[in-house]
Amino acid sequence: QVHLVESGGGLVQAGGSPRLSCEVSGTDFSAKSFGWYRQAPGKERDFVANILTTKSAMYAESVKDRFIISRDNAKNTVYLQMNSLKPEDTAVYYCAANPDGFTIATMTSDYDYWGQGTQVTVSS
Numbered sequence: 001q002v003h004l005v006e007s008g009g010g011l012v013q014a015g016g017s018p019r020l021s022c023e024v025s026g027t028d029f030s031a032k033s034f035g036w037y038r039q040a041p042g043k044e045r046d047f048v049a050n051i052l053t054t055k056s057a058m059y060a061e062s063v064k065d066r067f068i069i070s071r072d073n074a075k076n077t078v079y080l081q082m083n084s085l086k087p088e089d090t091a092v093y094y095c096a097a098n099p100d101g102f103t104i105a106t107m108t109s110d111y112d113y114w115g116q117g118t119q120v121t122v123s124s
Contacts, residue, residue, distance in 0.1 A: 002026040002113045004095045009118030012085055016122070020080040022095030022115060029076040033098045035111060036069060036080045038091035038120075045094065045108055049080065053101035063089075085122045092117040 008020040022034065036048040049069040051057045057069050068081040078095055096111035105111065 002097065004097060004113055004115035006093060006095050006115045006118040009093060009120045011121045011123060014085060014087060014122055014124050016085045017081070017083045018085070018120065020082065020093055020095075020118060020120070022078040022080075024076045024078065024095075024097065027097065027113070030073045031099075031101050033101045033103070033105065034069075034071065034078040035096045035098060035105060036067075036078075037094045037096060037108065038089075039094070039117075040091040043091075047106040047108075048093070050098075050104055050106065051078065052104065056104075058104045058106070082120070085120075087122045087124045090120060090122045092119050 003025045005023045012018050033052045035050040037045050039045040047060050049059045051069045066084045070079045094117045095115040097113040098105050098111050
């Protein structure tokens, strides 16, 4: 059974730089691509970043140049380094797995497994 478990969220001051982690088990980690999404209260779940098996990445415009997605195949873990946080980054952040490891994916329907999410709250 595939499991994705996010961690690293919490209350952060504006301008802070926390790192989220997503530990993956029950699947061939190296063959999959992974994405980070976020959902603010009352809003839809939005794409944040995607990383392929080649480690190529794509970012939403709202986080480009501030967030960095990475993966460690030896640890079966995906990371999201968040820098220069703003109050509007407040959301529940979700990690997701995509069976297609080679194509950039930004739609939630591209992903077949999701974590439970981790709350990030940015105070001004």
